[in-house]
Amino acid sequence: MFEFCADPKSLEGLSWLSCYLTSGKHLNMYWAFGTVLLLLAVTAPIAMLFGFFGAMAARSQFFALRLIGKGYTGMVRGVPDIVFFLFFVIALDQGIEYIMHLIRCPDWVEPVRNGLEFRVCPQAKVPLGSAPQTVHQFYGFMLAVLTFALVFGAFAANVLYGAMQAVPRAQLETAEAYGLSPSQVFRRVLVPQMWVYALPGLSNLWLILIKATPLLFLLGVQDIVYWARELGGAKTQAFDYPHPDWRLYYFMALLVFYLGFTRLSEIVLNRIAARLAKGQATAAGEAMRKAGI
Amino acid sequence: MTCWETIGAYAFRSLGYGERLLPRTDFTLCQQFTLIGSGLIWNVYFGVVALLFGFVLANAIAFAKASHNPIARKPAEWFIFLFRGSPLFIQFFLAYEALQLLPRAGIDVFGVTVQTAWTTKAWAGALFVLFLNTAAYSAEIFHGALRSIPKGDLEAAEAYGLTGFAKFRRIQWPTMLRLAWPAYTNEAIFLFHSTTLVFFSGFPAFQQRGDALYYASYFADKTFNPFIPYPIVAGYFIILTLLLIWLMGRINTRLNRHLPSNLSGKIRLRPQLIR
Numbered sequence A: 001m002f003e004f005c006a007d008p009k010s011l012e013g014l015s016w017l018s019c020y021l022t023s024g025k026h027l028n029m030y031w032a033f034g035t036v037l038l039l040l041a042v043t044a045p046i047a048m049l050f051g052f053f054g055a056m057a058a059r060s061q062f063f064a065l066r067l068i069g070k071g072y073t074g075m076v077r078g079v080p081d082i083v084f085f086l087f088f089v090i091a092l093d094q095g096i097e098y099i100m101h102l103i104r105c106p107d108w109v110e111p112v113r114n115g116l117e118f119r120v121c122p123q124a125k126v127p128l129g130s131a132p133q134t135v136h137q138f139y140g141f142m143l144a145v146l147t148f149a150l151v152f153g154a155f156a157a158n159v160l161y162g163a164m165q166a167v168p169r170a171q172l173e174t175a176e177a178y179g180l181s182p183s184q185v186f187r188r189v190l191v192p193q194m195w196v197y198a199l200p201g202l203s204n205l206w207l208i209l210i211k212a213t214p215l216l217f218l219l220g221v222q223d224i225v226y227w228a229r230e231l232g233g234a235k236t237q238a239f240d241y242p243h244p245d246w247r248l249y250y251f252m253a254l255l256v257f258y259l260g261f262t263r264l265s266e267i268v269l270n271r272i273a274a275r276l277a278k279g280q281a282t283a284a285g286e287a288m289r290k291a292g293i
Numbered sequence B: 001m002t003c004w005e006t007i008g009a010y011a012f013r014s015l016g017y018g019e020r021l022l023p024r025t026d027f028t029l030c031q032q033f034t035l036i037g038s039g040l041i042w043n044v045y046f047g048v049v050a051l052l053f054g055f056v057l058a059n060a061i062a063f064a065k066a067s068h069n070p071i072a073r074k075p076a077e078w079f080i081f082l083f084r085g086s087p088l089f090i091q092f093f094l095a096y097e098a099l100q101l102l103p104r105a106g107i108d109v110f111g112v113t114v115q116t117a118w119t120t121k122a123w124a125g126a127l128f129v130l131f132l133n134t135a136a137y138s139a140e141i142f143h144g145a146l147r148s149i150p151k152g153d154l155e156a157a158e159a160y161g162l163t164g165f166a167k168f169r170r171i172q173w174p175t176m177l178r179l180a181w182p183a184y185t186n187e188a189i190f191l192f193h194s195t196t197l198v199f200f201s202g203f204p205a206f207q208q209r210g211d212a213l214y215y216a217s218y219f220a221d222k223t224f225n226p227f228i229p230y231p232i233v234a235g236y237f238i239i240l241t242l243l244l245i246w247l248m249g250r251i252n253t254r255l256n257r258h259l260p261s262n263l264s265g266k267i268r269l270r271p272q273l274i275r
Helices: A013-021 A024-058 A063-075 A081-104 A133-166 A169-177 A182-219 A224-232 A247-277 A283-291 B003-010 B029-066 B070-085 B088-100 B122-147 B151-159 B164-200 B212-223 B229-255
Strands: B107-109 B112-114
Touching: A024 A063, A024 A133, A024 A182, A024 A224, A063 A133, A081 A133, A081 A182, A081 B164, A081 B212, A081 B229, A133 A182, A169 A182, A182 A224, A182 A247, A182 B088, A224 A247, A224 B088, A247 A283, A247 B070, A247 B088, B003 B029, B029 B070, B029 B122, B029 B164, B029 B212, B029 B229, B070 B122, B088 B122, B088 B164, B122 B164, B151 B164, B164 B212, B164 B229, B212 B229
Parallel strands: none
Antiparallel strands: B107 B112
């Protein structure tokens, strides 16, 4: 990156370090931090959406819909989530390819699941074998996002379901007494009021989501854990910047990143909680009223 | 090979007994059930031992955090923040790398050589991380319970002349446990679930002796079919979770035995979390 980095072997001390930390692979690692943040930014709203519809389905009047909703929210109970992470990625991948296979190659005669192999026609490969590397990476990332959203959507559905149940019944009955239709009650009374009850659970979920991002590594995305292992490993003289095994320091940096991010989130979430509690008929709201805030 | 022979050959494969070679072709359901079940031994080992030791440390840390003395309180707060604020995944990696830095030949302490090679093995290293991790999470739960002991209970204890350690042993500690138990049950469940991370992060499986998920992913990789091994793991874990809930429920009943039966809280399974 800098001009004096042309010959790394001749450098020493700080200039060596500055060149080392700005080498191409390190810049890739810094981008990977962006990948993690992007994953969080994309996953959180999608998971919320899944959770919202899951909670709605679990409250539904129709038995079938309620069964789906309850099944979805119950899915993550009792089973380690990492099992879901490993399972969904393969299952989604194969599911998408199988659908593409049915669409693109209707007259393919060989069975798709042939003994031990899962074989679809070449045109049904997602992404296509001829696609550039970036498309493969993007596809992997989107698969990861979808997996995270599915698993965390189930968590969020649990939280939102509880929050919807926590809205005082009298509020809904009053709305009904004023002649609001069920969907109006839902939209105008239930949803605006449930957030204060949902926030503790959702902020907990956000912190958990942050801490789940290293699992990206298991899903085959080149995330910060991947780069920390890659860059930290011992480098021989054949490399531009030889160094012994530094993985400990790299993981230390990741630890600091996560601790800082968690702390920052906690501060922001506490502010939001205070904001939402203001004027509410809850213990927190009452405490704020007494303190004169 | 009949199913009984398979069980005989692979039931303790994860501990290094029985058949050495894992099946490579013609995978049967029986093999998958046996090997994944064999791996589950590790999950149970990590979960049980970490919980037992973690419980003791968690109590100490919870009381340290509740202390007025900053010398005791600050380290406890930092310990809890460190282990609750970072992913368990990273903690495993970090611990493995740190333990690798210990000299291979052993450390010389006053003429006695202390072996260090065993610390990088999963049974010790990963267990240590899980132990500290669960101690931090449980300490936070216990600390919360300690703060929500009814004021009247403590005042009543003092009115009866109980002070100091007697008050702690007879009133404070049992009440704290009683209040914390439902949340602690959830923590125990999460801990068992997070034992699946051990062989996926840092600590390598020595001679293919892995846990349940290790064998499940082995089968999923070999057969390209995730629809059998992962549900098997899920099934085993559901059984394990139910057993744990039953056991913790028994303890809960015992802790609440002096209360009228309609007051004692039933333990409900809550959605589990990731670390």
